[in-house]
Amino acid sequence: MNSPMTTWGVGDYPLMAHHLQSAAIAAVDAAAVEPGDRVVDIATGTVNAALLAAERGCRVVGIDFETELLRLAEERALGTGSDIEWLWGDLEALLPPDQSADVVLSVFGAMYAAEHVIAARELARVAAAGARVVLASWAPGSVLPTMGQILNAYLPPPPIGSGPPSRWGDPAALASMLEPHRLRLTATSSGRVTLRFLHPKRRPTSWLAPRATL
Template sequence: MGTPTTTWGVGDYPAMARLLMPAAEAVVAAAGVRPDDRVLDLATGTGNAAVLAAQSGARTIGVDLEPTLLALARRRAADAGLTADWRVGDVIRLPVPDDSADVVLSVFGVMYASDHDAAARELSRVVAPSGRVALAAWTPGDFLPAMGQVLAAYLPPPPAGSVPPSRWGDRDSVGRLLEAAGLRVTSAVPQRLHLSFADGDAATSLLIDTAGHIVAERNRLVAQGRWQAMRADLRSFVDDRGVTDGDHFRLELEYLMVTATPATTAAA
């Protein structure tokens, strides 16, 4: 499948992508994808939203930085008898022309852009004047952003001047971000995603194994004698945030579902 070029290709991210599929379904439904729509799925990963769009008969392009994930998306679409175009690219410099998408989607993807303002401008550039945008982003302080704070003591710091990805999951912040790029938010609705596990230990293992930025630091943390401490801190966090439901252990994750249109269209 090739060698990963980013930490997104390290570890078992596809296992997490499978758990996130309900959010992709919600985003595609919110966008109202129709047959023959030109759909662009940004930071597509293993292709959750892109595959759903292709299943709807849309002409779909999936873009991602990580070639190994795109290879999985390409195989997944082929196995399902679907046609889609998979392109390696960055959300701050998309490899597509202006006004080339009737629908732009991103499910927990564009929020991780290295430059949020540039990514928002790219959304605006590629969406057609009558097009629509639908995004999902984790809300500030909820499970995954808070998990990042727990792990901060063990992982390399973010680049200087970087902005938290959950900026895209805050109604006011994302509204200002998109408005500055020429897009108007038409709805911003919190949604919840429920992940079920056998127990807290299984949940902790999956969170570690599917996070490439954690897996990439394993050798260093083991050598420093800190790997087990990191795991124990994460397990404690998981236990605090989790819900025991009969024979299952559940994590509840909140995200913001955002839809937007070009501002000139919204004002018309």
């Protein structure tokens, strides 16, 4: 595996886990996971969603392309006693076989795929018939996408994309990516995550969690 070369592989990204926990809970709840469900958490990152699904009795596979995040994910899971399979993998070439997941999750992850259409195709490929696909993404115009633009000059670059990541937080744009791959957008919900900085002022940033079915 290669050394981490992007924003997510440097610094102390796991500190974000606490801030993003509420979005992960909302995504796992929306997926209505049940014991025994086969769950694939794509771009698992802070592993919040993977751990929640494992705690609810699911068989979980966590996938990320940052080797450092996968190492930290495994350490965090061991600390909770959760049994999760960790896989290194690209968003555009996922390792799980066709129709191997009852639930596909991605909390602020799939949106960063370099080629959005290919990533959408991969989501659909690993989803079994009747699977639930739940994605949490930053909403267009919210604080995190704007902050990313400001910090880009000071951080290793994210993958070059076919469009802004917040496109995944636009229901109409997301539906246009999913529907060609037989994923039907059935519902969306929105929420806010409050990020606390050293400055006393706090700024909420918005996210969208759509649900799709195959």
